[in-house]
Amino acid sequence: MSRTVSILGATGSIGTSTLDLIEREPHRYAVVALTAHRDVAGLAAAARRTRARFAAIADPALHADLSDALEGSGIASGAGPEAIADAAAMDSDWTMAAIVGIAGLKPTMAALRRGRAVALANKESLVSAGSVMLSAASASGARMLPVDSEHNAIYQCFDHEDNRRVSKVILTASGGPFRTMSRAEMAMVTPAQAVRHPNWSMGAKISVDSATLMNKGLELIEAHHLFPIGADRFEILVHPQSVVHSMVEYVDGSVLAQLGTPDMRTPIAHTLAWPERMETPCARLDLAAIGRLDFEAPDPDRFPALSLATDALLAGGARPAILNAANEVAVAAFLAGRIAFLDIVFIVGKVLDRYDPPAPSSIEDVIAVDGHARAIAEQAMEALAA
Numbered sequence: 001m002s003r004t005v006s007i008l009g010a011t012g013s014i015g016t017s018t019l020d021l022i023e024r025e026p027h028r029y030a031v032v033a034l035t036a037h038r039d040v041a042g043l044a045a046a047a048r049r050t051r052a053r054f055a056a057i058a059d060p061a062l063h064a065d066l067s068d069a070l071e072g073s074g075i076a077s078g079a080g081p082e083a084i085a086d087a088a089a090m091d092s093d094w095t096m097a098a099i100v101g102i103a104g105l106k107p108t109m110a111a112l113r114r115g116r117a118v119a120l121a122n123k124e125s126l127v128s129a130g131s132v133m134l135s136a137a138s139a140s141g142a143r144m145l146p147v148d149s150e151h152n153a154i155y156q157c158f159d160h161e162d163n164r165r166v167s168k169v170i171l172t173a174s175g176g177p178f179r180t181m182s183r184a185e186m187a188m189v190t191p192a193q194a195v196r197h198p199n200w201s202m203g204a205k206i207s208v209d210s211a212t213l214m215n216k217g218l219e220l221i222e223a224h225h226l227f228p229i230g231a232d233r234f235e236i237l238v239h240p241q242s243v244v245h246s247m248v249e250y251v252d253g254s255v256l257a258q259l260g261t262p263d264m265r266t267p268i269a270h271t272l273a274w275p276e277r278m279e280t281p282c283a284r285l286d287l288a289a290i291g292r293l294d295f296e297a298p299d300p301d302r303f304p305a306l307s308l309a310t311d312a313l314l315a316g317g318a319r320p321a322i323l324n325a326a327n328e329v330a331v332a333a334f335l336a337g338r339i340a341f342l343d344i345v346f347i348v349g350k351v352l353d354r355y356d357p358p359a360p361s362s363i364e365d366v367i368a369v370d371g372h373a374r375a376i377a378e379q380a381m382e383a384l385a386a
Contacts, residue, residue: 002030005272008088008107009098010034011042013203014121014147017265018096019046021272021280026050029272033087035099035107038062044069051075054090056083058103085110094272096147097122100205101328102370105129109363115140119271121147123222124328128321129366130225145271146226150219152267153245153258154227163229168249171219172239173298174199176211179240183302189341191334199242199262208331212344213298217309218327221320224313231313236306238296243285261285305345308352317359318369319352325373326351333381343384350380 005022009015015036022029031050036043037058044066047055056078057066063079070077078086088095088107095111096119097104104122109129111118113136120126126133137144146152150171159165177198178186195207202210209215216236224231242262249255260266263282272278300307305327312319330347333339339347355376360366 002028003094004030004032004092005094005096006031006033006087006090006092006111007096007098008035008084008104008111009037009096009100009121010046011036011039012098012100014098014264014268015096016042018098018268018272019050021265021269021278023049024281025278028278032092033090035084035087037099037103040065040069047075048073054078054087056087058084081106089114092116094119096268096271097125098147100124100203102128102325102367105363105366109133109136112136112142112144113140115142117143117145117271117274119145119147119268121268123148123218124324126225127218127221127324128370129360129363130221130320132360132363132366134225144226145274146222147264147267147271148219148222149242149262149264149267150246151223151226152270154223154248156258156270157246157248157256158227159248159250163227165250166227166229166233166248167251168233168235169223169227169229170235170237170247170249170255171216171223172237172242172244172246172295173213173216174210174242175238175240175298176213178211179238181302183342186302187340187342191337194334194341198240202264204335205328205331208334208344209327211341212305213303214305214309214327214345214348216298217306217312218324220306220309221313221323236298238298240294241290241292243287243290243293259285305348308345308348312352318357321360321366321369322352322355322373323348325370326377329374329377330381339381339384343381347377347380347384351376354380 031052033054034052035056054076060080066077088110094117097108098121105125108125194211195204197207247257261283269280312323326348330344
């Protein structure tokens, strides 16, 4: 029998990679719903190709355009946040949660409440609302399958039956495009340089996060929720080749690692076919051709985002949500040319210094914290420009 699937964020990097895998085996997967932010043409084309039942665009002003693009296809359409949530709540065996940023929180929660498998590519939601999301998954029986290459690697190596056997989890980081630059050199980099990741093909926001190493900080917080072994038992290691995606060390000294070429279709395929395996078109790993694998400790002085994220994780409460919200605002401002590259982490630090509310206990609380943190981030940027 075919597996029914939905893709939240179907026109982004993760969404298009997921569609590539699904369309290679159309007999195996039946598409229920697809969503996109503003890419009407891409969404309509994907919906037609996969014969999706429902397509939703996040911008309500684009509903007419989407309806016109789907005319005669028999595919139902919707627009706005409610339509995105409706798509997430549809009866699918497997849902890819790939909406970038906190905008993906409510749709991801809707998918979790349905009690099926959710492939989680939206790290910001788990960072901001980890305990709330885990409670929802536990209540419904939903299974969260991590898509980030690092968390997927850990998932494949981790002892899920008895995590007491695990002594340490090691997340690897490529180091991004500015790994060897000085702070003075990084002060001059442009958005165009920041989005050119040396190994991975990713969207603009996550590429900038990789350049600041904030992405690894967010992944550290995410890993803490997904693999509950204690915050002090995680380590970050820079690995420029992006071949070893992460490692799990056991109490007997054994270290299990998951290796592969840097292609997001590999971890996506693992979640899409789970608990089985499926073939992918990804290039096969040739260690002889690669020749060497390098590792080094991250430099906290040149990349202070890691320290901010670690402190937020250890403090808990609302701190991770504040970190994420301020970072989203600052990254968007950098991409728009409003602030410099090094200002991103500076702004995040300022917001964390100024705002420390009680721990959120609901999605509404998380969204309120997120909104307030964004407002403070905007104020900090205005002060920076003055």
